[in-house]
Amino acid sequence: MDSMLKFHRLLKLCFLLTALCAAEASYNVGVGIADTTGPVAEIVFMGYARPEQKGSGLHLRTFSRAFIIDDGEERFVFVSVDSAMIGHGVRLAVLKKLSGRFDDMYSDKNVMISGTHTHSAPGGYMMDVLFDLTTFGFVQESFNAIVNGITKSIERAHDALVPGRIFVTQGELMGANINRSPKAYLNNPETERAKYAYNVDKTMIQLQFIAADDRSLGVINWFPVHPTSMNNTNKLVSSDNVGYASILFEKTMNKNSMVGKGSFVAAFASTNLGDVSPNTRGPRCEFTGETCSGADTCPGKHEMCFASGPGRDMFESTSMIANKMYQKALELWHGGKAKEVTGPIRVIHQYIRMPEQEAEFFNETTGNVENVTGCLPAMGYSFAAGTTDGPGSFSFEQGTTTSNPLWNAIRDFLAAPSKEDVLCHGAKPILLATGRMVFPYEWQPQVVSTHVALLGDVIIAGVPGEFTTMSGRRLRDAIKGAMQNSASDDGVVVIAGLCNTYSDYVTTPEEYQIQRYEGASTIYGPHTLTIYLKQYKELVTALLARKSLVPGPQPPDLYSSHLISLVTPVLFDTPKWRHEFGDCLEHPAKVAGAGDTVTARFVAGHPRNNPMAGGSFLFIERLEDDESWKTVATDANWETKFIWKRTSIFLGSSEVTISWTIPDDVEPGEYRIRHNGNYRYILGGIYPYKGVSNHFEVVAFGSSRRKRYYFA
Ligand SMILES: *[C@@H]1O[C@H](CO)[C@@H](O)[C@H](O)[C@H]1NC(C)=O
Ligand SMILES: *[C@@H]1O[C@H](CO)[C@@H](O)[C@H](O)[C@H]1NC(C)=O
Ligand SMILES: *[C@@H]1O[C@H](CO)[C@@H](O)[C@H](O)[C@H]1NC(C)=O
Numbered sequence: 001m002d003s004m005l006k007f008h009r010l011l012k013l014c015f016l017l018t019a020l021c022a023a024e025a026s027y028n029v030g031v032g033i034a035d036t037t038g039p040v041a042e043i044v045f046m047g048y049a050r051p052e053q054k055g056s057g058l059h060l061r062t063f064s065r066a067f068i069i070d071d072g073e074e075r076f077v078f079v080s081v082d083s084a085m086i087g088h089g090v091r092l093a094v095l096k097k098l099s100g101r102f103d104d105m106y107s108d109k110n111v112m113i114s115g116t117h118t119h120s121a122p123g124g125y126m127m128d129v130l131f132d133l134t135t136f137g138f139v140q141e142s143f144n145a146i147v148n149g150i151t152k153s154i155e156r157a158h159d160a161l162v163p164g165r166i167f168v169t170q171g172e173l174m175g176a177n178i179n180r181s182p183k184a185y186l187n188n189p190e191t192e193r194a195k196y197a198y199n200v201d202k203t204m205i206q207l208q209f210i211a212a213d214d215r216s217l218g219v220i221n222w223f224p225v226h227p228t229s230m231n232n233t234n235k236l237v238s239s240d241n242v243g244y245a246s247i248l249f250e251k252t253m254n255k256n257s258m259v260g261k262g263s264f265v266a267a268f269a270s271t272n273l274g275d276v277s278p279n280t281r282g283p284r285c286e287f288t289g290e291t292c293s294g295a296d297t298c299p300g301k302h303e304m305c306f307a308s309g310p311g312r313d314m315f316e317s318t319s320m321i322a323n324k325m326y327q328k329a330l331e332l333w334h335g336g337k338a339k340e341v342t343g344p345i346r347v348i349h350q351y352i353r354m355p356e357q358e359a360e361f362f363n364e365t366t367g368n369v370e371n372v373t374g375c376l377p378a379m380g381y382s383f384a385a386g387t388t389d390g391p392g393s394f395s396f397e398q399g400t401t402t403s404n405p406l407w408n409a410i411r412d413f414l415a416a417p418s419k420e421d422v423l424c425h426g427a428k429p430i431l432l433a434t435g436r437m438v439f440p441y442e443w444q445p446q447v448v449s450t451h452v453a454l455l456g457d458v459i460i461a462g463v464p465g466e467f468t469t470m471s472g473r474r475l476r477d478a479i480k481g482a483m484q485n486s487a488s489d490d491g492v493v494v495i496a497g498l499c500n501t502y503s504d505y506v507t508t509p510e511e512y513q514i515q516r517y518e519g520a521s522t523i524y525g526p527h528t529l530t531i532y533l534k535q536y537k538e539l540v541t542a543l544l545a546r547k548s549l550v551p552g553p554q555p556p557d558l559y560s561s562h563l564i565s566l567v568t569p570v571l572f573d574t575p576k577w578r579h580e581f582g583d584c585l586e587h588p589a590k591v592a593g594a595g596d597t598v599t600a601r602f603v604a605g606h607p608r609n610n611p612m613a614g615g616s617f618l619f620i621e622r623l624e625d626d627e628s629w630k631t632v633a634t635d636a637n638w639e640t641k642f643i644w645k646r647t648s649i650f651l652g653s654s655e656v657t658i659s660w661t662i663p664d665d666v667e668p669g670e671y672r673i674r675h676n677g678n679y680r681y682i683l684g685g686i687y688p689y690k691g692v693s694n695h696f697e698v699v700a701f702g703s704s705r706r707k708r709y710y711f712a
Contacts, residue, residue, distance in 0.1 A: 007581055026342055027207050028070040029164035031218035031265040032156025036081060036149030037061045038122045038142040039608040040237045040617075041644045042430040043567065044135040046084035046126070047119025048232035048390035051134050055122055057643040058607075058617065058658070059236035060243055061636035062121050063145075063260055065267040066153035066162060067218060069210060069455060071345040076453045077111045077157070078220065078460065078496070079150055080267035081514035082239035085115040085502035087126040088445065088555045093147040098154060106154065110499070112451050113150060114461040116228040119268045119390070120238040124567065126502065127558040130379075138563040143609055150175035160263075163212040168458050172202045173328040176321050177225040179276040179469065180307065180388050181518055183294070188470050189364055200276045200469050202226060204325070205456070205494050206332045207341075216253060218265040221245075221329045222468065224273040224495055228389040230317035231306070236301075236641060241278055242268035244638060249329055259636035260614075268325055270497035272472025274465075274505050274518050278321045281309025283388040288655030296388050307388040319638070339490070343456030348543045350535075353447050354503070354524040355435065357531040361509065368650050372527040375424035376435025377444040378417060378502075380520030384431060387517045426526045427513045434523070440564055444523055447555040449500035450532070452479075452539045457491035459483065461536055462499030467506045468518055471529050474508065478533045482540040493564040501555065506532065571601055572652045573595045573605040573679040581605055582691030583678050585655065588673060595702035597661045598673070600693040604656040605679030607644055611685045617642045617677060618658045623670040623695070632667075639663055652682075655704040662698060 040058040062082035069076050091113050098106040107284055124132050124139025125146050179199040181184055187191075195198075200225050209217040227240035239246070247259055254262025283305050284291065285298035292298055292305035311317035317682055332338070352551045354374040361372045363576040387393070415436035422430065434443040451462035459479055467475065476493040485493060505521040512519040512526045522528050542549050575581050579624045586601035606618065616634035624630050635642045658673050678686050 003138050005614065011652050016363050018059045019388060022296060022673045026071070026165050026266070027163070028072070029166065029211070029217060030157040030159070030161035031209060032066045032153045032158070032160060033260055033585050033672050034064050034147050034149045034152035034156060034263045035061060035260060035514060036064050036083065037237065037611050038145030039139065039611060040122070040642070041607045043122035043142060044137055045120055045318070045467060046123025046135065047091065047117070047228070048386070049134045050390070053232055053235060055237055056235040056645065057237070057641065058635050059238045059262060059641055060247070060638065062118070062237065062243065063246070063442065064150040064153040064237060065246070065265050066155070066157040067265070067267070068157045069166060069345055070161070074345045074347060075105070075110055075512045076455065077106060077154060078453070079111070079113045079153060079267040080220065081115050081146065081150055082707050083115045083121055083146055084112045084117060084119060084123060084242045084426065085089045085126070085498045086500060087128065087131070088449070088501050089557070089559045090125060090143070090146055090150070091500050092557065093143070093559065094154070097147065097151045101155070101428070102158070110347045111154070112460070112496060112499050114269050114496045115266065115461065116227055116239065116242045117273065117466070117498055118240040118243060118374065119232070119237065120230045120234050120240055122237065127563060128445060129437070129441060130432070131502065136566040138565040139443040140565065141608060141611070145170055146615065148613065157409050160609045164217060165210050165212070165456065166341045167208040168341050169208070169332050169335060169338035170203050170205045170492070171328060171332050173204050173223060173324060173337070174202060175280065175373040176223070176324040177202070177276045177278060178280050179275050181275045181511070183666060184507065184514040184516045185275065185470060187510045187514050188508055189510065192470070196473070201272060201472065204328050204332065205492060206329060206338070206423065207663065208333065208338055209657065216264055219249065219329065219333060220267045220269055221252065221325070222269050222271040222496070223325055224271045224276045224472070225321065226273050226276055226389055229278045229321050230314050231305045231308070232390040234314060235328060236643070238318070239319040239657050241318050241325065244318060245325040245329065247636070247638065248322060248326040252330065257635055258365065260437050264488065266329070268329070270506050271495045272467040272469055273470035273497055274507065275471060277307055278391050279309050280308035281391060285531050296391070302527060305388060305392045306391050316415045336694045341456040341458055344454070346454040346543050347452070348549065349449065349451045349551070350539065350549050351447050351449055351555060352535060353553050354528070354531065355446055356611065357535070359527060359530045361527055361533040364477070372530055373424070374528065374531050375448060375525030376421055376433070378421060378428065378430045378434055378522040379432040379523065380428035380515055381431045382515050382517050382520035385517065419695050424525050427515055428520060428525070441558055441561050442556055445501055445503055445555060448503050450535050450539060452536065452543055454543055458470050459491065459493045461493065462496045463506070463532070464499060464501035465503045466497060466518070468511060469509050470511065471506050472524060474529065474533060475536060477538050478537050482537040483544065558657045570606040570608050570680050570681040573609070574651050574653055575603045576647065576653050576655070581677065581689035582675060583692055584693045587694040588696045591697045591699060592662060593660050593699040593702035594666050597660040598696065599657055600673040600675070601655055601657045602675045604644065604654050604675070605677045605689065606654060607677065609678040609680050615662040615676070617656070617675065619674040620674070621674055622667065623671050628674070633660060666698055666700070668698055670695050672696070
């Protein structure tokens with residue numbers, strides 16, 4: 001503590017003599033990573049709102065990545081979580097846990113939690129009725145995993161604090177994102193569009209964390225793209241393109257550490273990705289491969305219109321987009337063009353009740369300034385149509401909702417929108433008047449978190465939803481305007497997406513008129529963005545003037561209310577007849593090589609018994625010279641897959657299949673596949689078990705490559 005105090009004094013001196021201290025450490029910085037993997041089987045994924053998309057295994061473990069920066073007076077915590085979004089309940093629970101150890105050091109004022117927006121992780125942790133509808137209500141296991149993981153990552157960052165410096169840089173990345181609602185984008189004024197070369201942002205912004213002793217600590221990259229390379233047919237938990245980009249960067253920096261275990265932490269965080277898709281081949285009809293109609297439909301009943309690419313399947317597409325982001329980030333990291341961030345750290349936060357907000361809007365068509373207000377939350381018809389990244393979510397015609405017991409239980413209580421609501425939402429025909437739906441509790445938030453951090457002349461604006469490309473540009477311009485006279489011309493504004501509260505999408509008022517999925521999901525009406533522009537300007541102005549704002553109304557604490565959960569617990573497991581848990585039913589091939597995929601099948605318990613946080617369901621092991629086994633891959637590696645299958649619902653029997661695609665740089669030798677799990681005993685209690693496959697030999701060239709090698 002003593003040295004900390006000295007450091008703080010030095011720091012204050014530094015700010016007075018910035019020029020002299022330019023080469024000294026400016027801040028205290030720390031990074032931390034922790035596992036957030038929840039139930040990998042039988043829980044519906046969050047994102048595509050598709051009840052059929054229930055997990056049945058694991059491809060990439062999900063993580064929370066935390067970054068702390070402190071100037072001796074103020075502290076800012078940025079957290080990027082491999083999750084579809086973050087809700088108020090999750091943040092509240094994290095802050096409560098942190099207060100047990102740190103008192104009021106971490107609060108809603110300085111902890112900004114951003115979801116990466118992966119669509120391939122279990123849901124049910126949001127609590128607002130609409131967001132937990134497709135997961136059959138609240139899922140305690142998902143909630144615990146996320147809350148514990150985020151908390152642990154912040155604790156680790158806290159424990160790792162050292163004197164250090166931060167740097168900022170940016171560059172353009174082409175070929176990794178497209179606009180999925182170009183028609184809405186085209187409704188923005190022509191003069192505005194003319195200022196930009198593309199209908200999505202191509203800039204990656206990078207923040208680098210370096211210790212005073214020059215050790216590389218971590219990096220945050222912001223690049224706008226939906227983590228929807230894995231499509232709505234995927235049933236393996238995955239952090240998708242951004243999560244894999246993080247793994248690739250961390251692997252490079254951490255050398256021989258297992259995934260999620262190294263000291264260097266790399267986040268690829270969400271930003272203004274509202275209308276941005278990674279499926280760069282664009283939308284096509286499912287079977288004919290023809291271009292879709294203007295309304296993104298296909299002729300004939302049974303053909304969907306969806307986007308894919310750039311790879312042959314969703315795994316290859318995920319890998320390609322991830323690699324593009326990783327390569328660009330690495331190039332920026334080594335580029336030598338990064339500018340040191342100097343100056344004070346400041347944070348400001350305010351909750352606002354959106355339906356009560358007022359703002360002024362300059363209507364270009366009429367040339368008039370109009371007074372506008374927010375509306376009670378409501379979802380429009382086009383919301384039911386989904387997007388070209390995931391068509392047909394909530395499609396009532398196909399009857400998917402009638403098979404949802406939660407929906408059945410509540411639909412009779414659905415509220416009709418008032419005349420006022422209809423007027424307020426303008427171009428949006430209301431499908432769900434969620435703001436009027438109070439049974440059994442809040443359907444969508446009315447109070448949202450608005451949050452800004454200032455690091456020297458870098459502004460990080462944490463927004464409570466998915467801003468479209470143009471909405472993000474307008475917000476950055478508004479903030480730059482508010483910063484005038486105080487920041488240097490090369491000040492950087494970062495929009496941190498999906499922070500603290502989730503309130504769906506934010507389009508521009510012009511895009512809203514077109515009512516694509518994003519406009520239909522802009523829940524506070526046409527002037528949602530107009531209100532945010534005013535609010536963030538006020539936050540930045542207050543921040544610079546060192547004025548404090550009222551904290552605003554507290555959102556309801558839904559966790560303390562009686563949450564509905566229709567998810568059945570795991571009742572018991574029994575092994576297959578004449579077998580024990582962990583028995584290997586199918587062994588890997590005796591010889592395999594780089595490029596081959598080996599598999600092993602085991603008698604298993606239900607993975608929900610224990611998600612193995614910080615551990616693994618599988619281990620690929622190599623025999624060392626000293627006869628010990630060394631782990632070369634876990635279930636967090638890209639090369640492995642863990643697939644769970646119920647073989648008898650009646651007996652509660654299941655199996656898991658573990659596969660490992662052998663990487664090119666494999667070290668030849670003797671290998672085995674191990675499975676760790678837990679079973680639930682019928683008379684109560686959860687017990688661990690282990691299983692191991694036969695040994696197999698790994699050679700440098702796989703069968704396909706061997707052939708090429710011998711016969712070339
Ligand atoms: C999802 O991707 C797979 C290929 O990995 C493809 O066969 C399937 O048609 C895609 N489905 C949708 C709805 O995108
Ligand atoms: C907008 O509101 C302000 C303040 O409440 C008021 O002075 C102004 O006249 C209003 N403008 C219009 C066009 O209604
Ligand atoms: C501008 O005013 C016109 C005429 O009243 C209206 O139709 C249009 O929706 C307004 N534009 C926006 C973006 O609100």
